[in-house]
Amino acid sequence: MTLRVNVRETLSMILHVDAQRKLVREQLKAAGIADSGVEADLLLAGVLGISRGEVQMRSLLGRELSEMEAREVGAATARRARREPLQHVLGVAPFLDMELAVGPGVFVPRPETESLVTAAVALLGQDPSSSVGQLTGIDVGSGSGAVALGVARAHGRIRMTAIERSSAAWPWLRANVEAFGDGHVDVFFGDAERAFSVVPPGSLDLVVSNPPYVPAANRPESREVWRHDPEEALYSGVDGLDFIRELATWSSAALARGGVLIVEHEDSQGAEIRQIFADAGFIDAATRQDLTGRDRLTSAVRSASGEGGCDQPTIM
Ligand SMILES: C[S@@+](CC[C@H](N)C(=O)[O-])C[C@H]1O[C@@H](n2cnc3c(N)ncnc32)[C@H](O)[C@@H]1O
Structure with a gap:
């Protein structure tokens, strides 16, 4: 003292x-x-x-x-x-072209997660001159809103809904959507399961998530992470994949044919997640690398029939 x-x-x-x-x-x-x-x-x-x-x-x-x-x-x-995170001390975290408001109770967006946004936008296909109607997507576990906002701003033709159940994160999400959403991002306060229960089947073009995925035993080394990132933002069962298993099931019902599911995860989890996606009826499951060259993203496409399969190796 x-x-x-x-x-x-x-x-x-x-x-x-x-x-x-x-x-x-x-x-x-x-x-x-x-x-x-x-x-x-x-x-x-x-x-x-x-x-x-x-x-x-x-x-x-x-x-x-x-x-x-x-x-x-x-x-x-x-x-x-x-050892308060620098972003909490300054009250902002840079993410893509934004300076997002952050503080106690909200997960601080990481630079690697920009790769999730870039990959999601690339998978949707982007043609600003296209006259095709607006797409619809959701960001599950939105925290500060980084991913929902990033996708909406980078794609330009998608309406995103940011879903978050943490009441501590909620004010930060609202503030960031207000500041950077340009009217293209909606917010939903509540559990992901409840959010999916009100999504009409086959109606979404994109489900994107940087979910909790840390295995229960893997306590992060960084003091900033384990003392200041909310637990519910990090952990999801023994192998860290409980949330992603549920997300695959919910997304399988909510996505339209050809719709994209993409998640961020630990670099050791790609193969298991590709299998989870295939089991849930997705095709073209593939693991991609983030900005640091690690296998941190896995995507898949909603098949027409609901039958899964086609496990692709890592995409460089
Ligand atoms: C790893 S953080 C990611 C936050 C943000 N998307 C980002 O990339 O910076 C995961 C977020 O998911 C939220 N979350 C965890 N379980 C949830 C659930 N069942 N329903 C809704 N949100 C959930 C947490 O509160 C946390 O904000």
Whole structure:
């Protein structure tokens, strides 16, 4: 406690950007944060409302902060040093072209999940000049709304519904849909099973989800994850696949012929998920790689007859 007060007080007395950068970096490093240099610049940029490049420039030019800014940097550094996620400290998480509002109670969207959005949009096919009518999709377990919003904005011709059952995540979802939905994203508060129960059979073109998929025994190493990401966002049964099994069944009924189901998952789960999808009546089950080159996405297509099969190897 004494240390924290000292960090804040010390930082609030230092007004040179360069000295602040160094001290913030040292405090974050002492707290065990890996990339403390990058995080120090991101923290300063977030608090000051400028870019990382601008932080570096002000540092080089010997610029100073106001006392108020220095106090805010001190408070933010103390929170980050207690291992609150940087996104919670700053109140925003970058995702595709958006700065999503995040905070306690909502899963922080990860950069890798941008690959889920890109793959979903590619599988739907995208022809902005097409005169074909609007498509319909749902994002199951929407959290901050990152995936629903990303798909709607990138595709341009799909109406998405963001489904979320967590009352802690709900205000963040509402705020982000309001800010970035452009009227193309609806929200549904409640359990996924209840949401699917009101979807007319065969009516959807897309079901996309970054569901809970961590096996019960795999406690994440990162303190930020296990202390600040909600448990219901992470775990789903012994092998982590309980939610995906149910999702496959619900989606099989809700998707139109040719409709796409795509989920994010751990890199070891692709083969099992392809089998789950095939058993639920999907065809063309295939595992894809995320931005980091790991097998993190599996998709499949709703068959005409409901008979599954056709297990494809990983798509590079
Ligand atoms: C891994 S997080 C993903 C959040 C967001 N889609 C993203 O990618 O950042 C999973 C989300 O699913 C929600 N969730 C878990 N089980 C659910 C259920 N049965 N019905 C609706 N939402 C659920 C959690 O509350 C959490 O927000």
